[in-house]
Amino acid sequence: MMKLWMAPGGLHIEPGQTRDAVDLARIHAQGFYRGWPVAEFSSFLSEDGTPVYVACDAKRRIAGFALIRLAADEAELLTIAVDPKWRGKRIGQALLHAAFDDLLMSPARRMFLEVSEENTPAIKLYGREGFATISSRRGYYPKPDGSAATALVMARDLG
Structure with missing residues (x-):
């Protein structure tokens, strides 16, 4: 049986x-200066330890997604992205809620992520x-002008 969660906008x-x-x-x-190649997404989608959640319509047109990596009792939000025409409609929030809900059935007890301070x-x-x-990483994200943005490392407990 396929897992499904509701999201805004139908x-x-x-x-x-x-x-x-x-x-x-x-x-x-x-959504990102350096997008990841198709082959990298293909690899993640075929691995058991990297669940991907997609927000889509009835015709399976994808509006956004979240990619998680599981390791022991931790989960890492590797990336989350929403199509520009769907931004500001709480799609990202719905994707996070689906991941949180699904991870309750996993050994993961804490989720981490990195986000540009900008x-x-x-x-x-x-x-x-x-x-x-919980911490930061200076010069972590390359920017188009050649400089680099600091990453904030964030965490929350699950369940």
Whole structure:
């Protein structure tokens, strides 16, 4: 039986499939200076330890996704991205809630993530969802002008 979660805008969230790699790479490239290649998404989608959650409509047009890595009792949000036309509609929040719900059935007890200190909308979302900054990494994210942004390392307990 396939897991499904409700999402705003008539969307639902379901597990990602290997056929989603091209769409995920496209959406990721729209949100980040250095998008990840299709082959990397294909690899993640085929691994058991990297669950992917996709927000999509009834015709399975993907509006956003979240990619998690599981290791022992920890989960890491590797990336989350929402198609520009769907931003500001709480899709990212719904994706996080689906992941939190699903992870209750896993050994993971804490989730970590890294976010650019310049990504104010994401930092606000993570704060609303119970994440707190635990450290930072200077010069972590390359920027188009050749400089680099600091990453905030955030964490929250699960369950």
